[in-house]
Amino acid sequence: MSERLLEVKDLSIEIATRRGPATIVDGIDLHVDKGETLGIVGESGCGKSLTMLSLVRLLPNKIRVSNGTAAFAGRDLLQLSSRELREVRGGKIGFVFQDPMTSLNPVMKIGEQLIEPLLYHREMSKAEARKRAGELLRLVGIPGAEQRLDSYPHELSGGMRQRVMIAIGLACEPELLIADEPTTALDVTIQAQIVDLVKDLRKRLGMSVVWITHDLALIAGLADRICVLYAGTVVEDAPVEQLFAEPAHPYTRGLLASIPRMDGEDAERLNSIGGTPPEPGRRPAGCPFAPRCPMAQEICRTTVPELQPLRGETTPHRVACHVANRVLEAA
Amino acid sequence: MLLFVLKRLGIWIPTVIVVILGVYALAFYGAGDPIKLIFMRAPGDVAYDPVRIEAIREQAGLNQPFIQQFGNYLWNALHGNFGNSLVNGRSVWSMIAAAAPVSFQLGLLAIVLTAVVAIPLGMVAGMKQNSKTDYVILGTALLVWAIPAYVAGPLLMVLLITILPGSAVPYGWGGIFDAKIILPLLVLSFQPIALIVRQTRAAVIEVLSEDFVRTARSKGLPETVVALRHILRPVLTPIVTQLGLIMISIINGAIFVELVFGLPGLGRLTVGALTSSDYPIVLAITVIGSFLVMASNLLVDVLYPILDPRAADAMRSR
Numbered sequence: 001m002s003e004r005l006l007e008v009k010d011l012s013i014e015i016a017t018r019r020g021p022a023t024i025v026d027g028i029d030l031h032v033d034k035g036e037t038l039g040i041v042g043e044s045g046c047g048k049s050l051t052m053l054s055l056v057r058l059l060p061n062k063i064r065v066s067n068g069t070a071a072f073a074g075r076d077l078l079q080l081s082s083r084e085l086r087e088v089r090g091g092k093i094g095f096v097f098q099d100p101m102t103s104l105n106p107v108m109k110i111g112e113q114l115i116e117p118l119l120y121h122r123e124m125s126k127a128e129a130r131k132r133a134g135e136l137l138r139l140v141g142i143p144g145a146e147q148r149l150d151s152y153p154h155e156l157s158g159g160m161r162q163r164v165m166i167a168i169g170l171a172c173e174p175e176l177l178i179a180d181e182p183t184t185a186l187d188v189t190i191q192a193q194i195v196d197l198v199k200d201l202r203k204r205l206g207m208s209v210v211w212i213t214h215d216l217a218l219i220a221g222l223a224d225r226i227c228v229l230y231a232g233t234v235v236e237d238a239p240v241e242q243l244f245a246e247p248a249h250p251y252t253r254g255l256l257a258s259i260p261r262m263d264g265e266d267a268e269r270l271n272s273i274g275g276t277p278p279e280p281g282r283r284p285a286g287c288p289f290a291p292r293c294p295m296a297q298e299i300c301r302t303t304v305p306e307l308q309p310l311r312g313e314t315t316p317h318r319v320a321c322h323v324a325n326r327v328l329e330a331a
Numbered sequence: 332m333l334l335f336v337l338k339r340l341g342i343w344i345p346t347v348i349v350v351i352l353g354v355y356a357l358a359f360y361g362a363g364d365p366i367k368l369i370f371m372r373a374p375g376d377v378a379y380d381p382v383r384i385e386a387i388r389e390q391a392g393l394n395q396p397f398i399q400q401f402g403n404y405l406w407n408a409l410h411g412n413f414g415n416s417l418v419n420g421r422s423v424w425s426m427i428a429a430a431a432p433v434s435f436q437l438g439l440l441a442i443v444l445t446a447v448v449a450i451p452l453g454m455v456a457g458m459k460q461n462s463k464t465d466y467v468i469l470g471t472a473l474l475v476w477a478i479p480a481y482v483a484g485p486l487l488m489v490l491l492i493t494i495l496p497g498s499a500v501p502y503g504w505g506g507i508f509d510a511k512i513i514l515p516l517l518v519l520s521f522q523p524i525a526l527i528v529r530q531t532r533a534a535v536i537e538v539l540s541e542d543f544v545r546t547a548r549s550k551g552l553p554e555t556v557v558a559l560r561h562i563l564r565p566v567l568t569p570i571v572t573q574l575g576l577i578m579i580s581i582i583n584g585a586i587f588v589e590l591v592f593g594l595p596g597l598g599r600l601t602v603g604a605l606t607s608s609d610y611p612i613v614l615a616i617t618v619i620g621s622f623l624v625m626a627s628n629l630l631v632d633v634l635y636p637i638l639d640p641r642a643a644d645a646m647r648s649r
Contacts, residue, residue: 058545061460090551097549102542107564107639116560117550152640168550 004071005176005208006032006055011068013050013059013232015280022281024063025051025232026288029307032176037202037209039223039240041216041255043277047232048212049098052178054078056089073175091121094169098181100161104153110137110164111149117171136167141197159190163197170201177202178210183218195222217259220244225316228252231277231288234307238317248310248319248327250293287322295323295330332633339629348405350621351614355401358610404614413615418607423615426600431582431619434589434596436507438581441519442574449524450570453531457566458558460536468528476525484518484591502593515592519585523577530573534566541565568638575627583620 013025025047032038040048054065055077070077077088089095097103105113114136115129124132130149137145140163153161162182169177179198183191199222202209213219219226219240226243228236228251236249247253254273275292284290290300299322307320321327370384388394392403407414413423456468491501491514501514538544539562547561582597589598597616604612636643 056549058548060540086551086553088551089549095546095549097542097546099542103546105543105547105561106641108561113546116547116552116556120550120552120556154641154644165546168546171550 002033002036004031005034005036005073006210007071008051008055009069009071011051011054011070012066013047013054013063014066016062016064017281019281021066023066023232023283024280025054026283027068028229028232028234030227030234030237032208032210034175035206035208036225037211037223039219039226040210040212040229041214041219041226042229043214045277046229048229049180051229052180052210052212055178056093056095057085058089058095087121090117090174091172092175094172094174094177096162096165096169096177096179096182099185100158100165101153101185103165104161106153108152109149110151110153110156114149114164114168114171117168121172132171133167136171137164139170139201140164140167142167158186159193162186162190162194166194166197166201170205173205174207176208176210178212180212181214182211183215184213191218198222216255228255231283232280233288233320234318235289235321236317236319237307238310238319242317246328248317248324249289249321250295250323250327251289253327287320295327297323332636336629336633339632343625346625347618347621351405351408351618352401354614354617355404356397358614359397359400408615408618413618414611416604416609416612418609423611426612427597427615427619430595430597430600433504433594434582434585434598437512437515437519437585437594437596438578440507440512440516441523441581442578444516444520445523445527445577446574448520449527450531450567452524453528454535454558454563454566456528457532457535457539458554458562460532460539465532469532472525472528475521476529478521479587480518480522480585481587481591483521484515484588487514487518488591504594504596511592515585515588515594518591519581519588523574523581526577527570527573531566531570534569535562538562538565564638568635571634571638572631575631579620579623579627582623583616 008028008030011025011028012023014021014023028047028051030038030040030051040052042048050059050063053059055070055072057078059065065078068078072088073092075084077085080088104110111130111133114133115124115126118124118129118132119126122129133149134146137148142148142160142163148156148160153164156164162185165182166179169179177198182198183194186194195218198209198211201207211219211222216226223240225237225239227234228243228249230251236243236247236252238248243252244256247256251273254271257271258273273292278284278288278291284301286299286301286303287293287296287305290296293300303322305320305322307318309315310317310319310324370387385394392400395403404414411424413427415422416426452468452472456465459465488501501511503511505511544557544561547557552560585594585596586598586602588594589596590602597619600612601616603609604616
């Protein structure tokens, strides 16, 4: 078995509301191996971004981790002092955020923003950091890299800005790059470029990547393994081929069915999953997906299913569903 | 940038003319006959002798049509001649030249004090939103905000005179390096400080929720660096505008403070001129006031692109 880089166990996150704390993320278990790319997939609001943000304490106000551990290279991230945390942020774990329009400081030059992690983690001089920043921009494929250091974000296109964000995330060659829906705000053609760029860089730098998205089709060609999240829990976790070959959770099946296809008899119709996810604080007693599940049984409404290996202990394919075997038979 | 400033100045000229026209029309058609007023104070019954009044009116050119008189006033004003005071006959320009520096120095000093005290306090309060530090800073600001200058002024004066023995009465003007300036300066800065603290705090809280602040933190920067490099600049943009407005209001007439502390500034001059219907002075002060507003607007416009490069681009394309 390959070496674990990150292992999150039983992580729960809650939000303070007027009626008291409400759970948004409920006991998530997930792990990332060295050099692996993990795709985290789920609808908006399912807690996929919060889970990753919570690892380096970047949660918004009123949202906090209520339980769990997150072992990263042998240390629990959630117990770090603020000094240790600063070393991890940007140094060991790089971030790329969703919206490159708002994630870069509009009043600072690209170069200034790019050299910051180098100045604080690598203790480079300004001149060295600037030289390295130019190299980084070239690495992420920005034409005229050195000249671009003196540009302001608003002078670049969305795709270019996201490349800058990636350069910032990679500046200190982190062991883990967390990309939080990095292509959602971009044109489709640019999306493909960014995916290819990350694929290429991952290979060259030998880092692990966590790619958060709601787009299963996009992640298919990129991830080694996929974690499907629903309402703050992991419902299915499987190597990418297995997930697409035999999705065992009704929710995963629903997600796959809602990918538009140009072939097949249903090319005209777009499938969707009926209903909406539960609101935080109003989670059903049993399986959170039960109210929307076409195959729900009595047990689903009363007992929360555990994330268990599908068919025996050795398989890396895990699913949290009481009726998983019936789902597979029905397929 | 130069082109922008020139364009701005081009818009000024008609604006100033319209302002003068408005004020002049108010004086012309408004209550009070300047000639009568002059002789009201003179010995004899001239004010009630219509023949003599008309003769003087004609001599002074005040029987000419409005537009001609206005034209004359403009022409003279353009040459720096704002006429003479109706009360004491001194040239309006010399009176303003004596009062304006006092107001200017006071206003500038008050703004510097406000910026130096209020912006850091507002930053700290905003960064530590809903903490004890925040409550203390915000609470004090609100308390100070609620005390008007005409209450704070006399109270502080009484305090200084009765409680602190041997201190001089803070009355009159001795320049900005004179200890007497401390009290009026404090009173003048109280409300602006409270205002700027609150505004800075609110702006910091807003900027804190911006995505780029999260990016800055995700790079592993210390919190002070995040505050000073990433949060301060976007916060400053609206604050600079506000400081400009406050400075104008102080220069244009810190009426209560100037009266209470006996400062010979524009505020006191205005009150005196208004109560004695000395309209050439009122007119001149209004013109200068409007000039100041436009000058500080220009200053803010010039400062903006330094704070926000997007504004610089907008300026170039205009």
